[in-house]
Amino acid sequence: MPKRSFYLITSFFLLLSLLFLNGCTIKVPKPFAKPAPTSSLSxxxxxxxxxxxxxxxxxxxxxxxxxxxxxxxxxxxxxxxxxxxxxxxxxxxxxxxxxxxxxxxxxxxxxxxxxxxxxxxxxxxxxxxxxxxxxxxxxxxxxxxxxxxxxxxxxxxxxxxxxxxxxxxxxxxxxxxxxxxxxTFPLNVPKTTTLPEDNITLATNANVKQQLLEQISSSTKSIWIENSEITEPDVVQALLDAAGKGRDVRIIVDSSVATQTPVTLEKLKASGKITIRYYPQQTSLGIRLAIIDGSSFLMSSSEWTRYCFVVDHELSITVPSPAASAKLTQMFQQDWEKSKP
The missing domain is CATH 3.30.870.10 (Endonuclease Chain A)
Structure with missing residues (x-):
């Protein structure tokens, strides 16, 4: 064996030995990323x-x-x-x-x-x-x-x-x-079910906020929101961070919050990358919804405020369904057109 090849091989094995002795491992990249689960919700x-x-x-x-x-x-x-x-x-x-x-x-x-x-x-x-x-x-x-x-x-x-x-x-x-x-009396709900898996996540209380933050951070294209009020600081910052990464962040809020929460609204507007519109006063805005990348959505039971997330009993549902999200995207576009800047 030529001396050059001998030295190269010896050096390679010495390097491997040092890595393992120091507790290091070599991560081999996976050739294909596992696709995220989708929901069959129609x-x-x-x-x-x-x-x-x-x-x-x-x-x-x-x-x-x-x-x-x-x-x-x-x-x-x-x-x-x-x-x-x-x-x-x-x-x-x-x-x-x-x-x-x-x-x-x-x-x-x-x-x-x-x-x-x-x-x-x-x-x-x-x-x-x-x-x-x-x-x-x-x-x-x-x-x-x-x-x-x-x-x-x-x-x-x-x-x-x-x-x-x-x-x-x-x-x-x-x-x-x-x-x-x-x-103090439990109901007779079975511990398991034969109903088909639909990849839908239900969350309560503090986990509602966690679900929402995960959905915002996972976005790669757009975050379209309808909610009567958004003031929770972590959620506001997550939206600002997403907009800073180039996500299309649009928010429709109830017209009443223009005077109730002006500081939060100004903070969102000041980024210059988040667009806010106000739903018409003729109808109350009850929806609390985030549409992520037009392919999944989260609906929660109440406004996104610290009080709701910390004190109240809340519920959310997260649905990774492109088909159902398309229907909500169409609704959002119609609401966006009739809402005021």
């Missing part, structure tokens, strides 16, 4: 605004065969109340959790309890609200609802998402935890 599972959301809520309750679980911030709709009474009298397991600080709930709870429906106030401390809005039917279908079940709630520009895969079981499991937290 556009037909999205219900926009009052009539569509209300009618789907009615039809799901009407179709229930064994159980109906409900968690609501506000609830006084008379037709839905009567339907639940009918279902309870027919022998279905009807259970309802309500926020204890909302006045519309007081008469609703009295009316339902007087007819032996199992309804309770979520055990919040004073100042805390239960913003989770869930309808779970037969433990295999769920409607994650934007609006509260009141006349005002159903009139807002809002969104509801129907789940029928594994995420519906996850919703039932989350509800069971809230019910046990309230009453």
């Amino acid at each position: 556009p037909e599972a999205l219900f926009l605004d009052n009539d569509a959301i209300y009618n789907r809520t009615l039809s799901l309750i009407q179709a229930a065969q064994s159980s109906i679980y409900i968690e609501q911030f506000e609830f006084d709709d008379p037709r839905l109340i009567q339907l639940l009474l009918d279902k309870s009298h027919a022998g279905l397991d009807v259970r309802i959790l309500l926020d204890q600080w909302q006045k519309p709930n007081w008469a609703t709870l009295d009316q339902l309890k007087s007819q032996n429906v199992s309804v309770q106030y979520y055990p919040a401390q004073k100042g805390q609200s239960d913003h989770a809005k869930l309808l779970i039917v037969d433990q295999d279908k769920a409607l994650i609802s934007g609006p509260s079940w009141t006349a005002k709630g159903f009139q807002a520009h809002d969104l509801a998402i129907e789940l029928s895969g594994k995420s519906a079981w996850k919703a039932a499991s989350l509800y069971s935890k809230d019910w046990e937290f309230t009453t």
